Amino acid sequence: MAISDAARHVGQRVRIAGWLYNLRESGKILFPLVRDGTGIMQCVAVKSALPEEVFETVRDLTQESSIIVTGVVRAEPRAPGGYELELDGIEVIQRVPESDPYPITPKEHGIEFLMDRRHLWLRSRRQHAILRIRHEVVRAVRDYFDSHGFTLVDTPIFTPSACEGTTTLFEVNYFDHDKVYLTQSGQLYNEATAMAFGKVYCFGPTFRAERSKTRRHLTEFWMVEPEMAYATLDDVKQVAEELVCYVVARVLENRRAELAVLERDVSKLENVKPPFPQISYDEAVRRLQAKGSSIQWGTDFGGTDETLLSEDFDRPFMVDRFPAAVKAFYMQPDPERPEVVLGVDVLAPEGYGEIIGGGQRIDDLELLLRRIEEHKLPREAFEWYIDLRKYGTVPHGGFGMGIERCVAWICGLDHVRETIAFPRMLYRTRP
């Protein structure tokens, strides 16, 4: 039986294969807590009701020993979770020796100690809850796109050229004749597949060699990127808003227990409904300056700027029409104000910062060529991309949503490192 199915097995004798999470003892009654990956269940072993050998075996168990227990399930209000197993048999697969006990105890530990033992930390209740929510987020993202006419067309990890500046690329030796880079975005390829399929998305790991050491940065992170042919900035905004609302609603629907483990204030998540407030970059700068920020028109937001802005809103909000100078070469200029581009960021509330960035792409051949030149990019590497403007070019756009930042926000975590099983950061690549 899976522990998560306990309610459907009340009164039945079942078998649970798992690990000892903790053992509480009270005289002649033992309360081993068993976890099996789906949940944690309290078992009860009463000395007078069991053969001596069974009772002593349970009493001698050590934390995280692998065991298979049998017994009858019953509803029990005194048990955490509401169900309890009256233990009548146990098989020990491996007993963890007390000479080298399981290092992660139920008490406090520092982050360095835990990160060094990430492979074991994943067994803990909080980490388990976070990664289950991540799974729900990923499923919801896929379900949203799959049910809205998007085709999944994944893009390559090895790429010959940069999408942004070359300083943030990880370089890889590609046999002995070439250098390639780990992708930092699938967007350029998405633009090609969107012209073939109409609406597409890719979903996979991306890599940024930024020397950033903050609560919002990983060097390897997962991003979902939709791209749509015949789409404008407004279409992009609408899909972004629908996606975020759908994902949050799914977590609220299916992962309440995990949110409770994390002590997340779900009322904040229940606010996540359309319409999201929308402000322009100009307006954002005005608001920030009024709050005392030193930001000047023409520069990008810092982390504290994003936090300041989010104080004004109780749900995710959008900022659009950024200065062209601070954005990527492919961004479509606003026809009414060429100094700004038709780009949009979605920022999460509660200071979690940018979770989505995107916008409308340049569809005009001549303008794209000019931008490539202005950004001093090697034209030969972009010939295929330029082709897309020669053969049936159309207005199009899309965005990227960072999964880890999204999960950190939904879970209410203070650092993205806990939102992925094995985080890769500036100074940490192990375990």
Place this chain on the structure above:
RNA sequence: UCCUCAGUAGCUCAAUGGUAGAGCAUCCGGCUGUUAACCGGAGGGUUGCAGGUUCGAGUCCUGCCUGAGGAGCCA
């Protein structure tokens, strides 16, 4: 790359320049409903490394190492 902080028992942390300690974990004992159980006892230390100041350094100084938070940077 820069700034700030930290490094003492397996873990989390104390210790005015003057005998290195507590809680948890481990081990032994007690308790028939525990909820990070509780109660009693035991073992457990090259105070990150290398120098320096001092009668005396965990504590002050210099350098280095490691980690954390942040800045810059970040479609």
